[in-house]
Amino acid sequence: MDAREIDGDLTEVLVTEDQIREKLAELARRIEADYEGRDLLLVGVLKGAVMVMADLARELRPHVSMDWMAVSSYGAGTHSSGVVRILKDLDTDLTGRHVLIVEDIIDSGLTLSWLLGNLESRGAESVEICALLRKPDAAKVDVTVKYLGFDIPNQFVVGYGLDYAERYRNLRDVAILAPHVYS
């Protein structure tokens, strides 16, 4: 669904479908070069990262494996609780693996900083992060992200996997949610 089809709920389209496609292609070329000759495991963080994972994985040329984790720190609201829960764990043993975590957004950074520590403790050879969006002004902890799509303002965004109360994930673009929707 196109963000322009929704009236009233969105104030501005921040990143368009075309910009996302171009950026993921650019990141994919860097990832291919960096992991040349190595087996790469992409770990997608459900549910927000579903679209990034699907598009990035198909853009990558060599064979990659994919696995998924579900963690949640937001519930149905617009602010991180800071408490990260594993709702679904990986099926894959990470010992000796090159792992690339695929995320939709780094907001406070709490989810990824926790996840990075968790995956690193499982004996992986390397663990890096690819995130489509980051809000630099919202950071509560520093997270080193090797492959970043876009820095965005500190406003609540939806679309391309990102939700508010499970809505808007199927928008093709990333847009700012109008405050009247959640206040």
Ligand SMILES: O=P(O)(O)OC[C@H]1O[C@H](OP(=O)(O)OP(=O)(O)O)[C@H](O)[C@@H]1O
């Ligand atoms: O940097 P942070 O402040 O921790 O926020 C980022 C995380 O929050 C969102 O997930 P959420 O917990 O809402 O689950 P969802 O992906 O199922 O929407 C988003 O998909 C990231 O995983």
Ligand code: HPA
């Ligand atoms: O801006 C956001 N939108 C949707 N989900 C989120 N999870 C963290 N930040 C956001």
Ligand SMILES: [Mg+2]
């Ligand atoms: Mg969410």
